[in-house]
Each structure stands twice: as structure tokens, then as C-alpha cells.
Amino acid sequence: MAKLQVAIDLLNIDDAIALATKVAPYIDIIELGTPLIKSEGLTGIRKMKDAFPDKLVLADFKTADAGELEANMAFGAGADYITVLGATGDSTIAGAVKAAKEHGKGVVVDTIGVKDRVKRAQEAIALGAEFVELHAGLDEQAEDGYSIQVLIDEATRAGVAVSIAGGVNLSSITAVKKSGVTVAVAGAAIYGAKDPANAAKELQELAMA
Numbered sequence: 001m002a003k004l005q006v007a008i009d010l011l012n013i014d015d016a017i018a019l020a021t022k023v024a025p026y027i028d029i030i031e032l033g034t035p036l037i038k039s040e041g042l043t044g045i046r047k048m049k050d051a052f053p054d055k056l057v058l059a060d061f062k063t064a065d066a067g068e069l070e071a072n073m074a075f076g077a078g079a080d081y082i083t084v085l086g087a088t089g090d091s092t093i094a095g096a097v098k099a100a101k102e103h104g105k106g107v108v109v110d111t112i113g114v115k116d117r118v119k120r121a122q123e124a125i126a127l128g129a130e131f132v133e134l135h136a137g138l139d140e141q142a143e144d145g146y147s148i149q150v151l152i153d154e155a156t157r158a159g160v161a162v163s164i165a166g167g168v169n170l171s172s173i174t175a176v177k178k179s180g181v182t183v184a185v186a187g188a189a190i191y192g193a194k195d196p197a198n199a200a201k202e203l204q205e206l207a208m209a
């Protein structure tokens with residue numbers, strides 16, 4: 001059974017909260033996507049956590065430096081998780097982990113742009129990350145020949161707690177879940193659906209099957 005995370009890549013917090021209200025019954029983790037955080041800042045995190053105090057809120061900071069400082073900012077605003085780039089140095093991850101321990105929260109390391117995602121995932125878990133996102137970002141997904149299967153294969157051999165992000169949808173969720181992920185991340189498959197609540201419900205049913 002995998003948890004389901006909705007990645008909200010909208011630009012307006014009121015729209016994001018309206019979407020989260022529709023899908024919350026089927027979702028474990030509400031992610032404020034990087035564009036949403038750049039648009040709305042820490043106030044957006046506060047508003048989302050205030051609206052959903054019983055849900056886990058993930059701030060997709062994609063932190064590249066000043067790990068402890070940025071993690072303190074995110075956790076202080078109410079986030080339960082912050083993302084830190086796997087491509088950055090170990091000390092940045094370690095700094096964010098230090099802040100997470102002080103707040104009783106968690107660090108998710110995002111492997112976007114990392115060549116050897118499995119090796120970096122194992123290193124990140126050793127540094128104290130709660131789980132690692134095996135991630136093909138929106139640009140990589142748009143490249144010719146992209147298939148989520150590469151992430152599914154990596155999850156199968158990672159041997160550590162991972163999520164998959166990058167094209168999780170109703171067609172791929174069963175294979176994603178079977179790969180043993182801790183969390184399946186779905187963005188466009190939910191916020192771009194005609195009926196986001198129904199899309200989230202169907203994804204959750206398959207993630208739990």
C-alpha cells in the first residue's frame with residue numbers, strides 16, 4: 001500500500017485550497033508545488049496548513065543551499081515536509097535534516113536532474129531523509145522517449161523508502177505501487193482532471209489495492 005500525494009502546481013493559493021478541499025478525503029500528503037510557493041511564499045504554506053491541520057503538508061522548496069535555514073522557514077510556516085535537491089551537497093541535506101529533527105518534521109530529497117538516482121537515494125536516506133523522490137520533472141517528462149518505467153525500475157531496486165513523481169496517473173499507478181514505493185505523487189493527473197475528486201479517489205483505490 002502506498003500513500004498518495006497530490007502535487008498542486010497551481011499559482012494561486014485560493015485555487016490550491018479549493019482543489020485540496022475536493023481531493024483531501026483521498027489524499028495523505030498535500031504538496032504545494034514549487035511554482036505555487038514561488039507565487040505565494042510562506043503565507044501560502046500557512047494558509048494550506050490552517051485549512052488542513054490534519055493532513056501532511058509538503059513544501060516543494062527544492063532547496064539547493066542553506067538547508068537548515070530554508071527548512072526552518074518551511075517548518076515554521078506549518079509544513080510537515082520540505083524537499084531538498086539531491087543534486088546539492090550532503091551538508092545542505094544534513095542541515096535540513098537537523099532542522100527537521102528539531103521540529104519533529106521530515107526531509108524529502110528530490111532527485112530531479114541526478115544521473116544516478118538510486119545511489120543518491122541511498123546516500124540521502126543515510127543522511128537522514130525520511131524518503132527520497134525518484135523524480136522526472138515536467139521538462140524531462142516532455143523530452144522524446146520519456147517513460148515513467150525508468151522510475152519504476154529504480155524504485156524496485158532502491159532498497160530504501162522512495163516516492164515516484166513524473167507522470168503518475170491512472171495508467172501507471174498500479175505499476176508504481178507494485179514497485180514498493182512509500183508514496184505515489186500525482187500532479188496533473190489530479191489538478192488537470194475534469195473531476196479531480198474522482199481522479200484522486202480512483203488513484204487512491206489503486207494505490208491501496
Ligand SMILES: O=C(CO)[C@H](O)[C@H](O)COP(=O)(O)O
Nearest residue numbers: 007137138166167186187188
Ligand atoms: O515537482 C514537480 C515538477 O518539478 C511536479 O509537481 C511533479 O513532477 C508532478 O508531476 P506530474 O504532474 O507529472 O504528476
